[in-house]
Amino acid sequence: MYDKQILICAGTGCIASGATDVRDALEEELKKHGLQNKVRIILSGCHGFCEKGPIFIVYPEDIFYCGVTAEDMPELVEEHMVNGNTVERLLYKDPVTEEAVTSHEDIPFYKHQKRIILRNCGVIDPENIDEYIIRGGYLGLRKALNMESGEIISNIKDSGLRGLGGAGFPAGRKWETAYNVAADKKYVVCNADEGDPGAFMDRSILEGDPHSVLEGLMIAGKAIGSDEAYVYVRAEYPLAVRRLRKAIAQAEEYGLIGDNILNSGFNFTINVKEGAGAFVCGESTALVMSIEGKRGMPKPLPRPRTTTAGLWDKPTLLNNVKTLSVVPQIINKGVEWFTSVGTEKCKGTAVFALTGKTNRSGLIEVPMGTKLGDIIHEIGGGVPEGRNFKAVQTGGPSGGCLPASKLDLPVDFDTLIEAGSMMGSGGMVVLDDSTCMVDVARYFLDFTYAESCGQCVPCRLGTHQMLQILNDICEGRGREDDIELLLELGDYIIKGSICGLGKTAPNPVLSTIKYFREEYEQHIREKHCVALACKELILYRIDQEKCSACGRCRKQCPAEAIIGEKKVPHEIDQSKCTKCGICYENCPEKFDAVEIITGEENIPALSGKEGNE
């Protein structure tokens, strides 16, 4: 038995931060001290706190080290493993309280979470099926194999589980529909085509707890009468794909996938299909087309539901990674256990990739109904000092931006949609007052425009037109009627597009107009960007009276746009300035001589700039 076990996060984020180098250096140091057989190293999936990676936890004492490097290993082994002392400098220091925290359970980022879907992520070695079994893995399948289809479906219906890919459709009803369609062949498909910018919930589950998804697929298969599944996962998630394939191979070796599973007479196979990374392939009919080897495009309307005629025209049950991964726990622990968490209409938990301008960011899980503000302040630690909260963007490119007045809203599918945003698959980006809301809308629309499959006119041309208008507004060419035009176009796109991508594409624009209309108006009427973010509407200027001619800005300017010499206050040559902001950042605080100005009253050149291009 081991004296200590060291858990190193080996999710994609921590690997990028050097987790495997840390592992190699640790192995070497342990050998040097003759501890290689007394200390076990576990490479786990994602802990969620990626910004602090690589994460390194020592058990049984539960000491949480973060941001460790290979160079730290000699000291860590000598001090902690040999001498039994905690290495203070590698402990987590909270940016809000400024206190060092030893146990990960006391870190505010983790303390306020409830981990059901992510319960194994960062806890087990995802490449070891035995660890999954010890944590209760495959007990749900075992139970399901002794249940009739109707009983399994009743459990899922009674649990109130809703599709966690974003739509929030009741999972049990979907399962029931797929079950009720008579067919000689049915499929279950796991949608792991996670495409929202900044979202990594599904990837982390596949990397950190792949067996939970496989078990969920098998229970779904047993429920609807299917013997074959596909996991549609992005090829750009190589670690997730590798661990998924390894998990399938292990489950097959154990007789948990294949023929006559656990002597029940139930047969099930699971295939992996790697997608090429098109955002539209997250849409159910496009995903089905892609698996079939065709170009991934939504099927034209009218079209049958995939539960009736999906993959190769057979009834197909399509669920998201998170939805499937929680199913085994619902079957194993029971409906009452699951319904004890969440709200009246939304049971269970929600997983978010909390990013943007917060003190703490990463992958989080909270009960449905948790207030937006609690997520941002208690888990995220609020906006860093010196800035103010402005908005939170939820739901990725299909979602919207909500202002501070909405922070008391409970997070669930229905409430966020009513407020003009959506939960989506779980992206949550916090924005501060340095963010221009018109520019944010432009960023997301640029994404959906580029990802449109081009099949239907409202989406293909509508998003293009909206993007052109947003470009004009951000570049000082906005016209008085542009806001109304954006609203009108948004309405057409929502009504006329054939799939969810198009129908939700205008959301970031519509929600920012709804809550931040004055910013649009300022851009159009005054050529004024309050966040000083739109490059075409700002200028950098050096206050001659404040400038001490220290030369720091001149030396740092990559465009050589700063004119000046010793004892002569500097100036910016606007014809060369690229507005990178390096002069502003480098001007010593005591002089504060570089300023950013905006608006046509300050920048005469902006006057008369009008007309859509």
Place this chain on the structure above:
Amino acid sequence: MERFIDHCCEKCEHTKDNPCAQFVECRLSGPLCHESQSCAEKRKAIIEKYSHSEGFQQH
């Protein structure tokens, strides 16, 4: 018995082609088809080896 798939003794017959219905429960609290302190200890050893923290086995 290093892994759960390994047989604890010749009495265990679970294989992919000859599956045991109680395989999962058997690995957690078995053996279930025969009585053997030694076989129980082998399972316990695997569980303890991987249970790095308090509450690891809670399911």
